[in-house]
Amino acid sequence: MTDEVGLADLLTRRLGYLMKHAYLRLADLLGEALAPYDVHPKELGVLSVIAADGAERSQNELAAAIGMDRTTMVAVIDGLQGKGLVERHRSVRDRRRNVVTLTEAGSTCLRDADRARVEAEAAFLAPLDADTAARLTAALRTLYDAHETGSAAARAVVPGQDAAVCFGDRTGGTTPSAKP
Amino acid sequence: MTDEVGLADLLTRRLGYLMKHAYLRLADLLGEALAPYDVHPKELGVLSVIAADGAERSQNELAAAIGMDRTTMVAVIDGLQGKGLVERHRSVRDRRRNVVTLTEAGSTCLRDADRARVEAEAAFLAPLDADTAARLTAALRTLYDAHETGSAAARAVVPGQDAAVCFGDRTGGTTPSAKP
């Protein structure tokens, strides 16, 4: 029975294990923090992107910007629309496009929920002192930049714009790596 | 079009986004590195745990140790057994239990694949200097310890032993957080 210690050690020594678990914990915290506002972390991300730019964006561009699949974006916007947080309008310049805009309720929800998100992230990082937390995020961003720029081109749909991967909810990603 | 920059900024400022993406990248690297050995990261984790302790472990204990579901463990061991990497034996002391042991091929595979895993982790951390990388893993471990001990009790199945969550593969986790 002395192996338990070595076993736990073996686990926490694995970077993948640590990262997965840390991510899962954060995702759980985010989900709980956002639950009172009736939005999934994924939806909050979409709301943020919609609100972030003044120009009206099509669903496709939205999806590409977040790194979400277009077909998934349809469902997400369906949900947001059902909650009255966003509205779909047909673009007058290009009637193929659906321009998605925030409603007032959407703006309010985004503001409140995003504050909850920041608080949840702070709670997640609470065990770390400020300097360590800052270094952690900086290191993560370095890794993100270094690894993403290399492969972003493969999944970038909108040229001239870095694609990215889905927001921080705890959903699984399939991400086929090397399928012919 | 000046919004693109602000958009990417908005993304990389989100901790959840950074963590998810970093984790996904690492998981992809692991999957690719392990592909030549025909093992999933998840399977490598199971192999490691089996090999880690001298005592023979039942599937249930294996699952509890890794934080994997018992029913999932069945499928994983099925796969490993199909590849000839592990063997199931009925315990003579308790014939309910299946004792899982590594075959010679399993030992070889584990040794080689685990080396590949270490290399993949190193490649993932390559953009960081040694000190930063060490701080990152230390911070992750701190977060892991702080957050896990609080909620581990809820999912610990085997008493006296810290449960943990699945290994570093890029599969999704459902992890019901607060279901009555």
Add this chain to the structure above:
DNA sequence: AGGAATCGTCAGTGGTGCTGATTATCAGGT
């Protein structure tokens, strides 16, 4: 001996994301 508990197994479910086909719309060449 008999009831409670444990182990392994399997079928079913929910949730996620992706592929492929469909419809509507725009842009370009002739």
Add this chain to the structure above:
DNA sequence: ACCTGATAATCAGCACCACTGACGATTCCT
């Protein structure tokens, strides 16, 4: 003007993963 090709949104279907709940087989406790 017309046909061709490309793009936007949508929908149905598939694949994957993990979990829930049930079931026989076996063991432990009283």
